[in-house]
Amino acid sequence: MxxxxxxxxxxxxxxxxxxWYIVSSSNNVIGKMLLNDFPYPMTMTMVQLLSITVFSxxxxxxxxxxxxxxxxxxxxxxxxxxxxxxxFTSSVFSHVSIWKVPVxxxxxxxxxxxxxxxxxxxxxxxxxxxxxxxxxLVPIITGVAIAxxxxxxxxxxxxxxxxxxxxxxxxxxxxxxxxxxxxxxxxLRLLHILGRLALCMFLPIWIxxxxxxxxxxxxxTYHDYRILGLLLADGTLNWLQNIIAFSVLSIVTxxxxxxxxxSKRIFVIAASLFVMGNPVSFTNVFGMMMAIVxxxxxxxxxxxxxxxxxxxxxxxSYRSNxxxxxxxxxxxxxxxxxxxxxxxxxxxxxxxNMYQYxxxxxxxxxxxxV
Numbered sequence: 001m002x003x004x005x006x007x008x009x010x011x012x013x014x015x016x017x018x019x020w021y022i023v024s025s026s027n028n029v030i031g032k033m034l035l036n037d038f039p040y041p042m043t044m045t046m047v048q049l050l051s052i053t054v055f056s057x058x059x060x061x062x063x064x065x066x067x068x069x070x071x072x073x074x075x076x077x078x079x080x081x082x083x084x085x086x087x088f089t090s091s092v093f094s095h096v097s098i099w100k101v102p103v104x105x106x107x108x109x110x111x112x113x114x115x116x117x118x119x120x121x122x123x124x125x126x127x128x129x130x131x132x133x134x135x136x137l138v139p140i141i142t143g144v145a146i147a148x149x150x151x152x153x154x155x156x157x158x159x160x161x162x163x164x165x166x167x168x169x170x171x172x173x174x175x176x177x178x179x180x181x182x183x184x185x186x187x188l189r190l191l192h193i194l195g196r197l198a199l200c201m202f203l204p205i206w207i208x209x210x211x212x213x214x215x216x217x218x219x220x221t222y223h224d225y226r227i228l229g230l231l232l233a234d235g236t237l238n239w240l241q242n243i244i245a246f247s248v249l250s251i252v253t254x255x256x257x258x259x260x261x262x263s264k265r266i267f268v269i270a271a272s273l274f275v276m277g278n279p280v281s282f283t284n285v286f287g288m289m290m291a292i293v294x295x296x297x298x299x300x301x302x303x304x305x306x307x308x309x310x311x312x313x314x315x316x317s318y319r320s321n322x323x324x325x326x327x328x329x330x331x332x333x334x335x336x337x338x339x340x341x342x343x344x345x346x347x348x349x350x351x352x353n354m355y356q357y358x359x360x361x362x363x364x365x366x367x368x369x370v
Contacts, residue, residue, distance in 0.1 A: 013252055020244045021264050025271035027237035028103045031095065032276060034230040038220070041095030042210045044234060045088055049202060051235035052195030052242070056188070059243075065188050079179055083172060084197035090168030093161045100158030101151070103272035104280070104288065107265050108147045109162035111140060111291040114298040116170035124174060130308075132301040139294030146287030152279050188246055258299035266292055 035041065071080070097106040115137050121127040148159065176194075180187060214220055220227075249257050269288055273280060 009251070013248065013256075016244055016248050016251075017260050017264075020241065020248060020260070021267040023237055023241045023244060024264055025268045027234065027241055028098065028107070028268050029272055029275050030230055030234050030237065032098050032103050032272070034227070034234055035095065035099040038227050038230070039099060040210050040214065041099055042092055042206050043214070044095050044231070045091040046199075046202060046206045046210075047231050047235040048091060048238045049088060049195050049199040051239040052192065053199050055236070055239050056192040056195065060188055060192065066186050067189065071183050075182070079175060080193065080197065081201075083175055083179070084194045084201055086168050086172050087194050088198040088202040090165045090172065093168065094165035097158050097162035097165055100155040100161065102153050102276065102278040104269040104278060105147060105151050105153070106158065106162045107269050107272075108288045108291050109144055109159060110166045111265060111295050112144055112163065113166050113170055114295060115140060116167050117173070120167075120170055120174055130301065130305045133298065133305060136294060136298035136301045139290050139297065141294075143287045143289070143291030143294055146290065147284055148287075150281055150284040150287060152281070152284070187249075188243070191242060191246070258303075259296060262292055262295045262299070265295070 031044065034044065038044075094106075097109070118129055118133065118137065122129075148154065176187075176190065179185065179190060185193075245261075248260060252260070266289075269292075272278070
């Protein structure tokens with residue numbers, strides 16, 4: 001019985017991963033095709049935010065995703081509003097990058113996310129990493145550098161846009177993790193909140209930058225059903241990609257998700273090269289693969305560091321009147337979390353001596369993928 005259940009779970013994960021790869025590849029290829037004929041990355045971002053806002057509410061209600069909890073207005077403006085601003089800004093730069101450079105190169109540059117994550121975590125959170133983690137950044141940087149030097153269709157704006165988008169998504173992952181743990185909100189509900197707020201914030205910017213330009217652009221015909229169909233497909237696929245990614249994230253370990261995400265990037269690069277037919281050299285492909293291998297090595301190094309830290313965590317040794325004596329927990333901070341981010345005060349059972357781990361903490365630390 002247990003073997004049958006395990007086999008079923010494995011098949012579900014494989015099915016979700018395969019669907020994720022297909023949807024993500026299709027989304028990137030369609031986005032590139034659309035931008036070739038319709039060079040308005042801001043409008044593409046607008047359609048994607050609209051898709052998140054329109055599709056999410058009824059779909060989440062059908063799935064029974066729990067409603068989000070209330071939060072103070074101070075907290076809302078301090079974290080949620082900047083996150084929403086970062087969401088549409090990163091999305092715009094991401095679209096600019098695949099507009100200016102091939103999808104394969106844009107995704108190679110986005111493999112630098114671990115580099116930004118390490119640097120930002122050090123600056124913002126004061127986190128230091130192990131030597132193995134720092135060494136894993138070397139093949140990532142080297143691979144991206146090789147791919148850049150050998151890219152036939154190189155464009156400086158495309159490179160800068162991809163880097164800015166990656167920086168933005170890294171910041172969002174860091175701060176969204178804090179929101180998830182401060183509020184206990186479901187990650188899909190947070191995605192919906194950010195998408196809806198980002199749509200409201202982005203609407204006046206889009207009207208000013210794109211709307212009036214589109215009205216005056218004689219090359220754009222509003223009865224061109226091909227363009228309208230590609231816009232709708234791009235928005236729907238982007239929303240679906242997020243849903244599938246979160247579904248995978250909720251049922252596998254962080255390391256497995258990281259490996260699956262890196263494998264997805266390889267799939268996207270290969271699919272874009274095959275469908276779009278971009279000219280590439282062996283050295284260029286070598287640089288791409290080196291960057292992806294570096295990402296895999298980085299994730300393995302982070303996993304090893306977490307496991308080592310978990311083993312050295314000091315657990316509570318006794319209870320007093322049914323409550324854990326927090327004075328004995330030298331590693332627990334004032335907000336109730338162990339410093340390695342794996343245990344919450346909600347996991348303390350006052351009726352038993354069991355100390356429960358909240359695995360959702362680690363599984364929900366990636367809210368935005370690029």
